[in-house]
Amino acid sequence: MSAYGYDAVVIGGGVSGIMASLTLASRGFKTALVSRGDPVCCLSTGCIDVFSHSDEPLGGIRALLPDHPYSLVGEKGIVDSLSFFLEIMGEAGLPYEGDPGRNRKILTPIGSTKNTCLVPRTMAHADMPPGEYLHVISFQGIKDFFPSYITSRHRNSTYSVYDAGVPTTLGIAARFDDASFLDAFITWLRGLEIPLDRVALPAVLGTIDPDSVMEKISRAIGRKVFEIPTLPPSVPGLRLFRALKRVMQNRGIHLYWGKGVTSVECQGRTVEAVTLATTGRAKRVQGRAFVLATGSFVSGGLFAGRDSVRETVFDLPVAAPGERKDWFNTDFFSGAHGIERAGVRVDRDFRPVGAKIDNLFACGSILAECEIMSLQCGHGLAVATGVAAAKSCAQELS
């Protein structure tokens, strides 16, 4: 078995784990990040929901109970962590904008709007004043995107369909990376003589530099242009993930990707190392402190058995609501199911409660009481708790 030693080892490569490792690295700690697979942000809109359940995220957060992870971070911590995120995205060449004081709107594929907080530039113009004219562009054969859903809900709107030669969002996005494809598209678009004011497309404007693609289109037709995030696989979700990964690499964080932690070694109240499943020899990664960011059920950080919920790496105590019949209420659309509160409970320093381990911290959607679905706070919570857990971890290390 080969062994590698670090100051901090972050387990889980989602937004929370990535933000934790960037925080640790920025404070000079030798940091590794271990992840079994790609995170759920790849499936997301790419936008950072901080608290979409109300129009004012910080206002909504102030009203939360003290055991909500946001309450443990505190308002200043949340605002600072979001600024740090904006700074990172700038460095990555995929700038985001937005203000934690006020939510903004994006458009959904069924023509409804959705509150969110920080958005990539390609969605900045989605928050449009009522009455403006909207023209939607769709693509031949594209799955899960039906422009008539949008035009039927917008009084002043029309749509056209372009044949990109491929039907998948990822396929079309890859075509937009190619300048000659973009030129042909722009020529076609000009021929449509679209009236003012805005043009919306499914989020396929390239995988590498969507801002430039959008700018070029916008300049050519003299209209504001924006993207509508699609169902998974999601191009803006993938862009977000790739951008964050680039910054981690630039900042010297050691990545162990595609390998899950299969066992842990403890000495008294201290975790000393984790072992990774690899095709060849098992790998042992040593650290002085560990951050657990393995996500919730979708990523496998939590697992629901027939009658109880488990944490899958350290077998930490999990707070879960009663019996299985209490996990879900009968209304699909309420989102406020009991299972939304299941997870690892942490103290003010983001140490798991009842774990009997001193050098372990937890963050992200694995935390108890976060209610991501009903509060609509996925990425914001991941950013805020990732940074907060890393700060506590940094204190432990120094």
Added chain:
Amino acid sequence: MVVTFFHDMFHEESSYMIKTDVVIIGGGATGCGIARDLALRGVHHYLVEKGDFANGATGACHGLLHSGARYAVTDPEAARECIGENAILRRIARKCVETTGGLFVRLPGDSKRYRDTFLSNCEEAGISTEVLSATRALDLVPELNPSIEEAVVVPDCSIDPFRLCMLNAFTSRHKGGGILTHHKVIDIVRERGRCTGVKVLDRFTSQIKEIRAKIIINATGAWGDTLARMGGSDAPMTLSKGSLIISNHRLTNMVINRLRPPSDGDIIVPNEAVCLAGTTSIPVDDPDAIEVDPREVDLVATQAEQMLPRFGTTRLIRAYTGVRPLLKAEASDSRSISRGFKIIDHKNGMFSILGGKLSTYRLMAEKTVDAVVEEFGIKARCKTADIPLDGQDELSGYPLSKRLKGIDNIVCECELVDRAQVENAINSLGIQYIGDIQHRTRLGMGPCQGGFCTYRALGIMQETGRLTPDESIEILKHFLQRRFRGIRPALWGDQLREEQLVESIYLGILNMGQRA
């Protein structure tokens, strides 16, 4: 057939009247079987069903074409009916029946004396049996619990209830019968105490239609008493709820029964790529207010696990429940109530057909139609046992090779249904309901249970102009709510994980939550 349009003075909207000889209420196996029987005897009829075919117990059942062995000890008459019909259906409904064979397995602790009675009663009822050692049984079904004592082979089969209904209705339609699905009988027209017609609500247009007939046949299963009462009579029954679970693997190629007195959770039936395990038996009052209790799921899963251990670890994709329409009896345990059937002549122009089983639907239809033609004074013999179901040749089955053809435009990834199939279903069948598309194409029947593809199918439907965008979103919401009811009781493990993903898509990305 005479169709007269007239303006009903008491209603705002125009309405119309249809005249026929017989109206059948209920599009389950029994109602559809009656329609075919009437068609083959040349009697004009209309069938009205409030949902799609197999909307009631027929679509919620286990899909076991009984050999009769299950009833050999407790209900010898039902056993004899079953084996008779079993042989007939294998002959006439080849494309609906999979001749899997069945095993009754005896686990340690299960009574040997029961097994002896079982064998002799089967012989008496004319049900063939063969006793196998545990080793030979495991050769046939490798996933069986290796500690079984022995197993008995019987001619049980797996049957597709939805197809069975469709094919029976096909003959009726072909011979000029009228089939109205998504039409609910809301009233029975009476003149001087006699039932002379039904008022039906077209659930799509909200139009009310009237169908006049000489005879009304009430084949509404668990709703039988409600309809009989609309006609001024009654049809007392005992209703018993049964719940089933579906695994996402076909863990056995044979039907598996437990060799013991009939009890909860002792049957597993393979069906296409999945297995159905069940059932429970709980008395209920209202067939419209039933739900699966998570404890029923646990009970059935635990029992199934004893016969096929992998049932304990496999992913369950859904649970559902149906209501058995049983003949009213004194006994309080609904399992010991006769599975036999009864035809009531209400002497007011209405006949009710009560009780029975899916396996004996044809016989039930035959006896009902015998009574009806006698009333008409017609001497036409029943032919349903001799002529194979029409329309089977056109059915290809669902071979994978065929399903893979349109691979570049797949709508449903789990069941490999492509856009052309969905469009074809919409265009040729004029389907307005998402459930209808699902029944006919298997869209949404796989592990994701329509979580991903229903949105897509509805998008296609509104693009074809069959639905407005708003209507299609409403239907989507309704579908998601109904789907959730089915999967909620069995949500754990991988199924829970996938459900969280589906929720994130609809409540997150599409913002369809209540606060939207």
